[in-house]
Amino acid sequence: MRNSDSNLKYSHRPESMNGFEEVVEFLPATNTKKVEKRGPRRKYVVIGVVLGAALLSLTVGLLVWHFAYRNARVQKMFTGSLRITNYPFIDAYENSTTPEFNQLAEKVTDMLKTLYSGHPDIAPYFSDCSVTAFSEGSVIAYYWAEFAVPAYREEALDKAISELKVQNVNLRRSFLAVDSFESYPIDFQLARKFRDNSCNYFLHAKPGELTKFSSPGFPNSPYPPNTRCQWVLRADVDHIISLKFKTFKMDTCNLPRGDYVKLYDSLSIAEARTMMTLCGSYPPSYNLTFFSSQNVMLITMVSDDKGRQPGFMAEFKQQPSTMLCGGTIRNSEGVITSPFFPGHYPANKECIWDIQVPGNKFVKLRFNMFYLLEPGVPVSSCTKDYVEINNQRYCGEKQPFVVSSNSNKMMVRFRSDQSHTDTGFTAQYVSYDSENPCPDQYTCKSGRCISKERRCDGWNDCIDFSDELNCNCTADQFRCKTSTICKPRFFLCDGVNDCGDSSDEQDCKCPENNFKCANGKCIPNAQKCDKNDNCGDGSDELDCPAEPKTACTELTYKCKNNECISKTNPECDGEKDCADGSDEDADNCNCGKRPYTRKTRIVGGVNADIGEFPWQVSLHTKKDGHTCGASLVSPTILISAAHCFQDMQGTRYSDPSLWTAFLGLHDQKQRTTSKDVVERSIKRIVPHRSFNDYTYDNDIAMLELSSPVTYTDFIQPICIPESSHNFPVGKGIWVTGWGALSEGGSGSVVLQKAEIRVINYNECNKLLDNQLTARMLCAGFVSGGIDACQGDSGGPLSSLESNNKMYLAGIVSWGDGCARRNKPGVYTSVTNMRDWIRQNTGL
Numbered sequence: 064m065r066n067s068d069s070n071l072k073y074s075h076r077p078e079s080m081n082g083f084e085e086v087v088e089f090l091p092a093t094n095t096k097k098v099e100k101r102g103p104r105r106k107y108v109v110i111g112v113v114l115g116a117a118l119l120s121l122t123v124g125l126l127v128w129h130f131a132y133r134n135a136r137v138q139k140m141f142t143g144s145l146r147i148t149n150y151p152f153i154d155a156y157e158n159s160t161t162p163e164f165n166q167l168a169e170k171v172t173d174m175l176k177t178l179y180s181g182h183p184d185i186a187p188y189f190s191d192c193s194v195t196a197f198s199e200g201s202v203i204a205y206y207w208a209e210f211a212v213p214a215y216r217e218e219a220l221d222k223a224i225s226e227l228k229v230q231n232v233n234l235r236r237s238f239l240a241v242d243s244f245e246s247y248p249i250d251f252q253l254a255r256k257f258r259d260n261s262c263n264y265f266l267h268a269k270p271g272e273l274t275k276f277s278s279p280g281f282p283n284s285p286y287p288p289n290t291r292c293q294w295v296l297r298a299d300v301d302h303i304i305s306l307k308f309k310t311f312k313m314d315t316c317n318l319p320r321g322d323y324v325k326l327y328d329s330l331s332i333a334e335a336r337t338m339m340t341l342c343g344s345y346p347p348s349y350n351l352t353f354f355s356s357q358n359v360m361l362i363t364m365v366s367d368d369k370g371r372q373p374g375f376m377a378e379f380k381q382q383p384s385t386m387l388c389g390g391t392i393r394n395s396e397g398v399i400t401s402p403f404f405p406g407h408y409p410a411n412k413e414c415i416w417d418i419q420v421p422g423n424k425f426v427k428l429r430f431n432m433f434y435l436l437e438p439g440v441p442v443s444s445c446t447k448d449y450v451e452i453n454n455q456r457y458c459g460e461k462q463p464f465v466v467s468s469n470s471n472k473m474m475v476r477f478r479s480d481q482s483h484t485d486t487g488f489t490a491q492y493v494s495y496d497s498e499n500p501c502p503d504q505y506t507c508k509s510g511r512c513i514s515k516e517r518r519c520d521g522w523n524d525c526i527d528f529s530d531e532l533n534c535n536c537t538a539d540q541f542r543c544k545t546s547t548i549c550k551p552r553f554f555l556c557d558g559v560n561d562c563g564d565s566s567d568e569q570d571c572k573c574p575e576n577n578f579k580c581a582n583g584k585c586i587p588n589a590q591k592c593d594k595n596d597n598c599g600d601g602s603d604e605l606d607c608p609a610e611p612k613t614a615c616t617e618l619t620y621k622c623k624n625n626e627c628i629s630k631t632n633p634e635c636d637g638e639k640d641c642a643d644g645s646d647e648d649a650d651n652c653n654c655g656k657r658p659y660t661r662k663t664r665i666v667g668g669v670n671a672d673i674g675e676f677p678w679q680v681s682l683h684t685k686k687d688g689h690t691c692g693a694s695l696v697s698p699t700i701l702i703s704a705a706h707c708f709q710d711m712q713g714t715r716y717s718d719p720s721l722w723t724a725f726l727g728l729h730d731q732k733q734r735t736t737s738k739d740v741v742e743r744s745i746k747r748i749v750p751h752r753s754f755n756d757y758t759y760d761n762d763i764a765m766l767e768l769s770s771p772v773t774y775t776d777f778i779q780p781i782c783i784p785e786s787s788h789n790f791p792v793g794k795g796i797w798v799t800g801w802g803a804l805s806e807g808g809s810g811s812v813v814l815q816k817a818e819i820r821v822i823n824y825n826e827c828n829k830l831l832d833n834q835l836t837a838r839m840l841c842a843g844f845v846s847g848g849i850d851a852c853q854g855d856s857g858g859p860l861s862s863l864e865s866n867n868k869m870y871l872a873g874i875v876s877w878g879d880g881c882a883r884r885n886k887p888g889v890y891t892s893v894t895n896m897r898d899w900i901r902q903n904t905g906l
C-alpha cells in the first residue's frame with residue numbers, strides 16, 4: 064500500500080487545469096491629476112473629485128473583498144474508493160513500495176485527474192490526489208483527493224463530487240475499466256494527521272491464527288498524547304475479518320473530540336463507512352467483536368493532549384465469508400439471531416427468515432435482546448439498520464418485546480446498511496394455539512404471557528400496561544387523577560410522584576417537622592431554603608430569609624470546623640459548601656468510583672459486569688465457602704452485617720481466623736485463578752455492641768483486613784454517606800451478592816445485581832408487622848420478584864448519587880423470605896450508623 068507519502072504535495076494553491084483557472088479583471092482607476100481647478104466650475108470639480116474618490120474606495124474595497132474574502136480558500140479533502148474490473152489483484156498491491164503498486168496507483172490518479180478536469184465545479188479547485196491502498200475485488204483502489212476552494216464555491220464542489228459518475232477511461236497507455244466510484248468528505252485536519260505514517264501498521268491474517276495488536280505502549284505505559292495511529296487489517300480473498308477487543312480502556316468519551324478508536328468497513332476513513340466509534344472503557348465482559356463485510360478493515364486511534372489510560376489490546380483472524388443467515392424454518396419453535404450475535408453484526412447484510420408453523424397455529428416471536436441503534440436515525444423511521452416483520456420496521460435499542468402474527472406464517476427480514484453496526488438481536492419463536500395463546504396465564508395486548516395474579520395488581524407487568532387497564536381498584540388501591548390504572552394506597556403521600564400527575568401527592572397532611580410543597584409533596588423542614596429544589600416545583604426555596612446561619616440538627620451536614628450547612632448531600636459534589644472546604648476533602652471523596660465507564664448490555668439474567676461493584680467482597684469460611692458479603696471502605700476496612708459473625712451451632716463465626724475475604728471477585732469458580740482477585744485473612748471483627756440477634760437492630764460490623772489492599776480496576780472503596788445524607792423514597796439503588804437465587808435455593812456463582820427502590824419506612828413497617836427499628840431501611844418491590852436473599856447478607860446496597868459516585872446506603876440484613884409479595888428486604892441504614900462507623904474505623 065502506498066501511504067500517501069512519497070508523492071504528496073502539500074500545496075494548497077489550486078493548480079490550473081485545462082483552462083479552468085479563474086480570471087480576475089481589474090477596473091481602470093481614475094486619473095485625478097488630469098482634473099483642473101478652474102473658476103466657477105470649481106464646485107463641479109470638487110463634486111467630481113469626491114465622486115472619484117468614492118468610486119476609487121469602492122473599487123479598492125471590492126478588490127480587497129474579492130481577494131481577501133471572496134477568494135479566501137477552504138481546504139477540503141475527500142476520500143473514497145473505486146473498483147477496477149479489468150485488473151486481477153496481485154499480492155504486490157498490498158505493499159505501497161512495490162513498482163506494481165505505484166504503476167497502478169499512477170493510473171488511478173491519472174484517471175481521477177481526468178475525471179475532475181472534466182467538471183467546471185471541480186477542476187479549478189483541485190490540488191492533489193493519491194492512492195492509499197488496494198484490496199481484492201477485482202481491484203478496489205482507495206484514494207484521497209485534496210481541493211482548495213473559495214468558501215462561496217464550497218457547496219457547489221461538494222455537490223459536484225457527490226454526483227460524479229465514473230466512466231471507463233482510456234488513459235495514454237492503458238484502459239481502466241471502473242464500475243463503481245464512491246467519494247466522501249473527510250475532516251481535513253484529521254486526514255492530514257493520518258498522512259504522517261509514523262504510526263501505521265499493516266497486518267494480514269494468517270490462516271488459522273489469531274493476530275494480536277495493541278495501542279502504543281500497551282500494557283506497560285499509557286498511550287501517548289496526540290496519537291494518530293492506524294491499523295490496516297487484511298484477510299485472504301473470499302474471507303472476512305473477525306476482530307475482538309480483549310481490553311479497551313481509554314479516556315471518558317468526549318466525542319467528537321477527546322480520545323477514541325474508529326473502525327471502518329473499508330480502507331478509507333470515510334464517515335459513511337464507519338462501523339463503530341469506541342471511547343471510554345468497556346468491562347472485560349463486554350462483547351467487543353466486529354466483523355467486516357469484505358476482506359479489509361481499517362482501525363484508527365486518536366488521542367488528545369492528555370494520554371493517561373492504558374489503551375486497547377485486540378486480536379483478529381480471518382474466516383470464510385460464506386456465512387449464511389436467514390432461511391426457511393418449519394419447526395414449531397426455535398431461536399433466530401442477527402449474524403454473529405452477540406458480536407456486532409457486519410455492515411451491508413440482509414437476512415430473511417421464512418417461518419411457517421403447522422396450519423392451525425399462530426407464530427409468536429419474542430425478542431429477548433434488541434440493539435440496532437444507528438446514531439442520528441430516529442426510531443420512527445428505521446431507514447438504515449432494521450428488522451422488518453409484516454411490513455412493520457423495528458430499530459433502535461429495545462426492552463424485550465413480542466411480535467405475533469395472526470396466521471401460521473411470519474416473514475422476518477434483517478437489514479444492515481453500510482455504516483454503524485450494533486450487537487443485533489436474539490429472538491425466540493414459538494407456535495401457539497390461536498384460541499388460547501397463554502394457557503393458564505394472562506395474555507397481554509402485545510401477546511406476552513404473564514401470570515394471572517399480576518393482572519390488576521397496580522404494576523405494569525405487560526410493559527404495555529394492558530394488564531392494568533379496566534380494573535376495579537381494590538380497598539388497598541387508589542386511582543390517579545389522569546390515569547385509569549389502580550396503584551397501591553401506600554403510594555399516597557409518600558413524597559414520590561407515582562401517578563406522574565402528582566395526584567397521589569396532593570391533599571396530603573405532612574408529618575411533623577415536614578414542609579408541605581406547593582405541589583403537595585412533603586419534605587423535611589431542613590430541606591427548606593437549602594438552595595436545592597427538593598419539592599420539584601421550587602416552592603421550598605421561596606420566602607427564604609437572607610443567609611441564616613444554620614443551626615446544627617441531625618438533618619444538617621457538619622463541616623470539619625463544626626459549622627453546619629443545610630444543603631442536601633453536599634459531600635463531594637464538586638462545590639465547596641463548607642467555609643473550610645471539608646465537604647470536598649480529597650480523602651473522603653476518593654471513593655465510589657467505577658473504573659469502567661461503559662455498561663455491558665448483554666447480560667445473562669442479572670449478572671453484574673466485571674468491575675461494576677468493585678467494593679463488593681465475598682466472605683468465606685473453610686466449612687461453608689461463601690457465607691456473607693461485605694463492602695470495602697478503605698484499604699484495610701470492610702463493613703458487613705453483625706449477624707454474620709454470631710457464633711452458631713458450635714461454630715465460632717466471631718473468630719476472625721475462620722474467615723477469608725476475596726476482593727475483586729466476580730465468579731466464585733475463579734476465586735483462586737483470576738489475577739484480579741485479592742485474598743486477605745481477617746485480623747479483627749468488631750460487631751456493633753448493641754446488635755440484637757432477635758430484632759436484628761444495629762446489624763453492622765467492621766472487619767479489619769490482615770494487610771492493606773491496593774486499589775485496582777476491580778477493587779475500589781465505596782463512599783460512606785454522612786448521617787444527614789438523604790436516600791429518598793422511590794430512588795433506584797443496587798443490591799448485589801452471591802446469595803441464593805430463590806428462597807431456599809442455592810447461591811450464585813457469578814455476582815448478581817438487582818435494581819430495587821427505597822420504600823416508605825412507615826408503609827414497610829406496616830407490611831412487616833412493625834418489626835422495623837429506626838436503624839433499618841426497606842428497599843425492594845412490594846410486588847415481589849426482586850430481592851436480596853440468604854448469602855447476600857452483609858453486602859452493600861449501593862446508591863449512585865448525583866456526583867456520579869456510589870454510596871453505601873444500606874447493608875443486607877434480613878427479610879421475611881425472599882422476593883415475596885408485600886415483603887420487601889430490610890437493610891441496616893448506614894446513615895444511622897455514621898457515628899458508629901467513625902468511632903470504630905476512624906473513617
Ligand code: 4AZ
Pocket residue numbers: 850851852853854855856875876877878879880881882887888889
Ligand atoms: C439472609 O438470610 C437474608 N429478602 C438476607 C436478606 C433477605 C432475606 C434473607 C431479604 O441472609
